[in-house]
Amino acid sequence: MLKIKAAVNYGPKTPYQIEDVELADPRGDEVLVKIVASGICHTDEFGKGIGLPTPLVLGHEGAGIIEKLGDSVQGFEVGDHVLFSFATCGHCKNCISGMPAYCESFNQINFGGIGADGKTKLFKDGKPVSMFFGQSSFAQYSVITSRNIVKVDKDLDLAILAPFGCGIQTGAGAVLNAIDPDCTDSIAIFGCGAVGMSAIMAAKVAGCRQIVAVGGNAKSLELAKELGATHTVNRKLLEEGQSIAAAVQEISGGGVNYAIDTSGNGNMISNAVKSTAYHGTIVVLAPTGSIENFNVGADILMMTRTLKACYEGDSIPQIFIPKLVQLYKEGKFPVDKIIKTYDFADIVQAESDSASGKVIKAVVRM
DSSP, X not given: OEEEEEEEEOSTTSOOEEEEEEEOOOOTTEEEEEEEEEEOOHHXXXXXXXXXXXXXXXXXXXXXXXXXXXXXXXXXXXXXXXXEOOOOOSOSHHHHTTOGGGOTTHHHHHHSSSOTTXXXXXXXXXXXXXXXXXXXXXXXXXXXXXGGEEEEOTTSOHHHHGGGGTHHHHHHHIIIIIIOOOTTOEXXXXXXXHHHHHHHHHHHHHTOSEEEEEESOHHHHHHHHHXXXXXXXXXXXXXXXXXXXXXXXXXXXXXXXXXXXXXXXXXXXXXXXXXXXXXXXXXEOSOOSOOTTOOIIIIIITTTOEEEEOSGGGOOHHHHHHHHHHHHHTTSSOGGGGEEEEEGGGHHHHHHHHHHTSSSEEEEXX
16 A cells, blocks of 8 residues: 545535555556546546445546556556546447447446446555545546556646546547538637536537637637627627527527537527527537426427437547647647646635636646
């Protein structure tokens, strides 16, 4: 067991506490990674409220340097710089068919408080500590399966790359993998957080002729234009009685070909659906409850629209993340413009700034 510092959570409304915990040694296909940085994602907040036993160590956008290998690890060496992504079983039908984001054990492994082998790697005073996404990267070290890490160049800043493992690939992959638009297509992105901004940057990479950013923060909408949006809709500044969907329809001349919702808000999703043209496609990326003012017959069937969900950008991380990293290196995916870094000791402030919208993507440096 290795004694490490971790940001420990004891319940939905309690702040993180930096405490000592014990981390098991890597076995088999696992690696021990010294965490350099970890992104803070709204999914971490979601993880606090799903009933996992506490104490709990969250964090699922880790990046670091390999310090020790399990005895069956292949393709990695001590000293490699790696990014973490979601955990998978590696052997179900979807995993072996090249669809790891839809691993049949995805929810159990990532949201079940365990590692990919069904056991926790973390302990406190000899008692189990719940894990998250098979990595629990709000810590100085992590043990993770080699199946769920991606090697990156050593000359790149791991604090910038850390969020690629979840939020960045989720937004970018929804565009480049799930719908794959071209220069004839128009798209609307609902929500201008890290996932939405990643979708906007990806839509620019794809060459979409119109990219409409929809949000309620004027500063974020200005940045969205800098990152590639051709038009913006500030939902807070609409004329009385005008809907978001009507505003997007007006900009696009009858509706966009694609709409992506990153907000998880029922009203926003309803507007996303209605903003698309006949035979349009809507992709939802965040959990929501019921969708308001939504009629399957009128809004989907009669308009021959497609409404689909997308996990983790339909990504195979070992293939897709290096593509995004290369785009970043070429200046075509300027993710550094949405990131603010914090010291690990300031994780509570980083979480607060992220939740309030003060920053788009907070990353803590260990």
